[in-house]
Amino acid sequence: MTDRGGVVAAATGAEALTTELPVGRPTGWWGMVMFVATEATLFACLLGSYFYLRFQYGPQWPPPGIEDPTLLKPLVMTAILVPSSLPVMWAERGIRHGQRRRLRLGMAATLLMGTTFLLLQGTEYDEKLHMFSLTTNAYGSLFYVITGFHGLHVLVGLTMIGWLLVASLRGGSFGAHRHDRVRNVAIYWHFVDTVWVAILFTIYLSPRL
Amino acid sequence: MSTTTGTPPGVGRDDLERLTEHWEEPRSLRAWFTTVDHKKIGRRYLVTAGFFFALAGLGALTMRTQLARPEAEVLSPQEYNQLFTMHGTAMIFLFATPMLFGFGNFLVPLMIGSRDMAFPRLNAFGYWVFLFAGLFMWASLPFGAAPNNGWFAYAPLNDVRNNPGLHMDVYALGLLFLGISTTAGAINFIVTALKLRAPGMSLNRVPLFVWAIVATAFMVIFALPALNTDNALLFLDRRFGAHFFDPSHGGNVLLWQHLFWIFGHPDVYIIVMPALGIVSAVLPAFTRRGVVGYPLIVLAIVAISIISFGVWVHHMFATGLPQLSYSFFSAASTIITIPSGIQIFAWLATMLLGRLVLRAPLLFVIGFIVTFVLGGFTGAMFALTAFDQQVTDSYFVVAHFHYVLVGGAVFPILAGIYYWLPKMTGRMYHEGLARWAFWLFFTGMHVTFFPMHLYGLFGMPRRVYTYRGDLGWNGWNLVSTIGAYLLAVSLLLVLIGVVHAVRRGRPAPADPWDGDSLEWSTASPPEPYNFPVIPQVHSLHPAWDERTVESTSSGATEDRILSHGRRTLFTSELDARPERAVRMPEPTFKPLVLAGALLVFFVAMLLAWYPVAVAAVAAVAATVAAWLWPTRRPDEELGVAS
Numbered sequence: 001m002t003d004r005g006g007v008v009a010a011a012t013g014a015e016a017l018t019t020e021l022p023v024g025r026p027t028g029w030w031g032m033v034m035f036v037a038t039e040a041t042l043f044a045c046l047l048g049s050y051f052y053l054r055f056q057y058g059p060q061w062p063p064p065g066i067e068d069p070t071l072l073k074p075l076v077m078t079a080i081l082v083p084s085s086l087p088v089m090w091a092e093r094g095i096r097h098g099q100r101r102r103l104r105l106g107m108a109a110t111l112l113m114g115t116t117f118l119l120l121q122g123t124e125y126d127e128k129l130h131m132f133s134l135t136t137n138a139y140g141s142l143f144y145v146i147t148g149f150h151g152l153h154v155l156v157g158l159t160m161i162g163w164l165l166v167a168s169l170r171g172g173s174f175g176a177h178r179h180d181r182v183r184n185v186a187i188y189w190h191f192v193d194t195v196w197v198a199i200l201f202t203i204y205l206s207p208r209l
Numbered sequence: 210m211s212t213t214t215g216t217p218p219g220v221g222r223d224d225l226e227r228l229t230e231h232w233e234e235p236r237s238l239r240a241w242f243t244t245v246d247h248k249k250i251g252r253r254y255l256v257t258a259g260f261f262f263a264l265a266g267l268g269a270l271t272m273r274t275q276l277a278r279p280e281a282e283v284l285s286p287q288e289y290n291q292l293f294t295m296h297g298t299a300m301i302f303l304f305a306t307p308m309l310f311g312f313g314n315f316l317v318p319l320m321i322g323s324r325d326m327a328f329p330r331l332n333a334f335g336y337w338v339f340l341f342a343g344l345f346m347w348a349s350l351p352f353g354a355a356p357n358n359g360w361f362a363y364a365p366l367n368d369v370r371n372n373p374g375l376h377m378d379v380y381a382l383g384l385l386f387l388g389i390s391t392t393a394g395a396i397n398f399i400v401t402a403l404k405l406r407a408p409g410m411s412l413n414r415v416p417l418f419v420w421a422i423v424a425t426a427f428m429v430i431f432a433l434p435a436l437n438t439d440n441a442l443l444f445l446d447r448r449f450g451a452h453f454f455d456p457s458h459g460g461n462v463l464l465w466q467h468l469f470w471i472f473g474h475p476d477v478y479i480i481v482m483p484a485l486g487i488v489s490a491v492l493p494a495f496t497r498r499g500v501v502g503y504p505l506i507v508l509a510i511v512a513i514s515i516i517s518f519g520v521w522v523h524h525m526f527a528t529g530l531p532q533l534s535y536s537f538f539s540a541a542s543t544i545i546t547i548p549s550g551i552q553i554f555a556w557l558a559t560m561l562l563g564r565l566v567l568r569a570p571l572l573f574v575i576g577f578i579v580t581f582v583l584g585g586f587t588g589a590m591f592a593l594t595a596f597d598q599q600v601t602d603s604y605f606v607v608a609h610f611h612y613v614l615v616g617g618a619v620f621p622i623l624a625g626i627y628y629w630l631p632k633m634t635g636r637m638y639h640e641g642l643a644r645w646a647f648w649l650f651f652t653g654m655h656v657t658f659f660p661m662h663l664y665g666l667f668g669m670p671r672r673v674y675t676y677r678g679d680l681g682w683n684g685w686n687l688v689s690t691i692g693a694y695l696l697a698v699s700l701l702l703v704l705i706g707v708v709h710a711v712r713r714g715r716p717a718p719a720d721p722w723d724g725d726s727l728e729w730s731t732a733s734p735p736e737p738y739n740f741p742v743i744p745q746v747h748s749l750h751p752a753w754d755e756r757t758v759e760s761t762s763s764g765a766t767e768d769r770i771l772s773h774g775r776r777t778l779f780t781s782e783l784d785a786r787p788e789r790a791v792r793m794p795e796p797t798f799k800p801l802v803l804a805g806a807l808l809v810f811f812v813a814m815l816l817a818w819y820p821v822a823v824a825a826v827a828a829v830a831a832t833v834a835a836w837l838w839p840t841r842r843p844d845e846e847l848g849v850a851s
Binding site for chain 2: 024025026027030031034035037038039041042044045046049052053056057063097098099100134135136137138139140141142145159163167170171172173174175176177178181
């Protein structure tokens with residue numbers, strides 16, 4: 001397949017060079033996918049540790065003195081966090097067509113929903129800390145470390161989204177030809193949402209099975 | 210600065226001038242700290258890992274001196290504990306993997322016909338983190354606060370009640386810190402190999418070394434999180450009173466072992482796999498033919514990297530797990546010898562069918578095969594649960610893994626050093642000195658470690674700082690110590706050989722070995738832009754293939770010269786069809802600043818200066834935000850509609 005002045009020339013001609021029109025998957029996309037893969041493995045290890053300690057512990061789980069986790073608040077949190085991916089998708093589609101307004105609105109909406117999630121998690125910790133803490137027993141350690149580690153990821157995701165919002169408000173940052181960063185943040189945010197579902201199942205639903 | 214090959218036909222003088230202008234970095238202190246050139250970073254990885262290897266080796270020499278005779282008092286038990294822990298930890302984490310990543314950094318872009326790695330700044334960042342994490346861990350030794358619990362740091366001996374002081378905090382934080390570098394490097398290798406291959410280098414033309422590095426990188430992606438989880442939980446247990454490994458509060462000590470070996474066994478292959486890749490890269494030049502069974506070797510590499518995740522329990526045969534799980538892991542551990550065997554037989558067939566050129570790199574490859582097969586043989590013995598339970602925690606195990614790791618990693622690394630030294634430095638090494646180094650190293654290796662099989666079977670446990678004189682181990686221990694000094698002398702000869710080559714060696718031609726892969730079509734050392742013309746690859750052995758060679762001379766086209774700006778070519782993942790030319794990043798201080806902020810964070814966590822740690826996190830976030838901040842462009846270029 002010799003290509004002398006064919007496809008390559010088309011992709012490297014004067015116009016293409018000034019804009020670097022996206023052709024194929026960019027390196028940033030692959031980088032983010034690999035990063036999310038390794039992060040997902042990290043969560044898998046944490047959730048695996050939860051089940052390992054649980055099944056090694058004995059029949060009563062959570063241990064005596066700790067009630068089964070209540071479901072109302074985590075379900076509300078789920079109902080806020082999981083749909084928060086929708087504005088991100090809407091914003092990403094928008095900027096792919098060069099619509100900056102949609103990018104800004106979508107990011108602002110997600111920022112709001114994610115922050116609400118973190119505030120709710122804060123109030124949940126406030127309630128739980130009366131019952132048990134990180135140092136009470138292995139159950140407490142697992143509960144706070146797994147949910148806290150996820151909360152940290154939400155915080156990092158929100159920082160990214162805030163950063164995108166600021167960059168897009170400045171202008172001259174994103175458009176139909178340049179939105180790799182938007183796509184990468186979107187991948188990360190979808191990941192943070194998806195992991196929450198696994199955590200909801202493990203921490204909140206599985207003790208009731 | 211280099212012995213160039215002259216102006217290649219097909220490339221104009223003005224093209225070369227433009228390429229130099231865009232890619233060359235000035236020789237200044239500033240340039241030293243800001244470089245993003247994969248060749249410089251690769252060499253730094255090699256030198257730094259070599260330095261940590263020397264420290265860990267000197268530690269081993271001190272331990273062998275202590276063990277030369279019974280009840281010696283060269284080292285106190287506490288010092289001995291710290292030395293053997295740092296020896297293992299540094300050899301595994303600070304030498305083997307970074308050394309092979311150094312080869313990868315230098316070679317992968319050259320072998321696939323690219324001008325740099327996919328993420329050059331991330332690459333620089335990875336190096337600085339590796340350097341800082343290594344110094345972070347070694348710096349604890351003079352304070353008597355080095356890790357002291359063995360390289361696998363079993364619970365409950367690693368908890369704060371049984372092991373007070375900073376020792377295991379250094380271990381947990383140091384490895385978490387280092388993990389950032391390893392993960393960044395792995396992602397970079399995968400993306401580089403997927404997107405930056407020269408046009409025409411479809412997956413079935415990718416050099417075996419690159420396959421090995423990519424398979425290793427995938428293992429890192431999926432194995433390292435287990436170690437990171439383990440160390441994070443350990444630090445939380447020790448510092449903040451969590452109970453993951455504390456059975457009195459519902460924790461479980463075996464959780465540590467499971468997580469550790471879910472990482473740890475793939476890690477054996479993370480270390481050995483790129484070294485096997487070096488073997489596959491060295492052989493064609495010295496057998497004058499391609500490696501036999503290329504598709505089989507690729508399949509073996511992929512199979513090993515998958516099966517390696519299913520064998521971890523064979524490190525835990527003595528922990529009282531259910532018998533059924535032993536059977537499964539015993540079977541998996543037996544199966545994994547098949548793809549390893551395929552590679553060995555492919556190399557033997559290559560040597561049998563080829564015409565041998567007996568130079569130092571080939572000698573080290575032959576030394577590798579002999580030693581590694583012996584290590585693999587004792588490995589197959591461990592896959593049998595009953596035998597494993599008899600010799601576990603004895604010197605037999607120490608003998609086994611030194612045969613595997615010295616045989617499987619150090620021999621190929623030494624072969625690689627001699628093989629690529631002309632490419633890296635532009636100088637030839639002294640062949641006589643290299644042969645002396647080989648024979649001393651080979652002898653020293655077997656004199657040191659073979660007796661360990663014996664006194665392991667005679668009952669000597671590993672990790673004891675001394676032993677009584679009436680147990681029948683004295684003579685064999687002395688033999689091991691003599692071997693260790695032989696090893697030290699041989700490695701000193703290697704060092705002298707490298708320094709001699711750099712200082713006095715005769716200039717190396719571009720292709721001293723008549724090698725088959727693309728790095729030999731660049732100058733020695735390569736120009737800052739690697740390739741004046743990015744080649745169009747037509748076969749698995751591009752440097753032996755006339756059409757590929759022609760594509761960079763008379764067949765050079767503008768779309769592969771790319772001399773306007775600092776640019777390289779993206780191609781499609783599977784078939785390497787050209788996609789577009791992309792601009793590569795310029796030198797920058799940001800990677801160094803980011804790594805420095807992380808160093809402050811980890812030191813602050815270690816010493817419990819939490820406000821400083823919070824400030825360091827803010828500095829990390831600010832640096833990343835500035836690093837990735839988009840440059841302002843006109844709306845027409847961005848394509849903005851509203």
